[in-house]
Amino acid sequence: MKSIEVVAAAIYKDGKVLAAQRGYGEFKGGWEFPGGKVEPGESLEEAIVREIQEEMETMIEVGEKIGIVEYDYPNFHLKMHCFWAKVKEGEFKLLEHDEVMWLDKKSIQTLQWLPADVELVEKVAKRLDYHS
Numbered sequence: 001m002k003s004i005e006v007v008a009a010a011i012y013k014d015g016k017v018l019a020a021q022r023g024y025g026e027f028k029g030g031w032e033f034p035g036g037k038v039e040p041g042e043s044l045e046e047a048i049v050r051e052i053q054e055e056m057e058t059m060i061e062v063g064e065k066i067g068i069v070e071y072d073y074p075n076f077h078l079k080m081h082c083f084w085a086k087v088k089e090g091e092f093k094l095l096e097h098d099e100v101m102w103l104d105k106k107s108i109q110t111l112q113w114l115p116a117d118v119e120l121v122e123k124v125a126k127r128l129d130y131h132s
Contacts, residue, residue: 002076007048008035008117009085010066010124016102017124019111020056023098030114033082033124034097044081055097058090066123071116082120084127104128 010033011018020034036051038044045062052060063084071078092100103111108125
């Protein structure tokens with residue numbers, strides 16, 4: 001089975017975290033923490049900064065690692081590294097997503113998250129109070 005390594009950012013402010021709705025592909029319409037693939041020779045932190053810049057034209061500051069999720073989709077194995085992050089500069093432009101939402105501890109559970117992100121949602125919700 002093909003294996004893909006990606007990074008994701010739990011971008012936070014004022015006790016809320018950013019969720020993004022995919023605008024393309026097999027998982028269009030599902031909600032995720034934004035991010036993408038790690039390029040050869042790139043650190044995980046460099047990858048997440050680049051991905052958010054490319055997808056949303058926003059510069060972020062990467063914080064501590066939340067964790068790693070490994071998930072088997074039907075056609076590939078996903079290894080996702082998730083980090084806390086905050087906006088350094090820019091407004092979110094939706095270049096690859098249909099919508100973004102700022103979610104608090106209660107509303108984070110109300111979205112239809114992509115399967116690999118579900119495990120992260122719980123971890124993020126528990127820590128939101130510390131990252132406001």
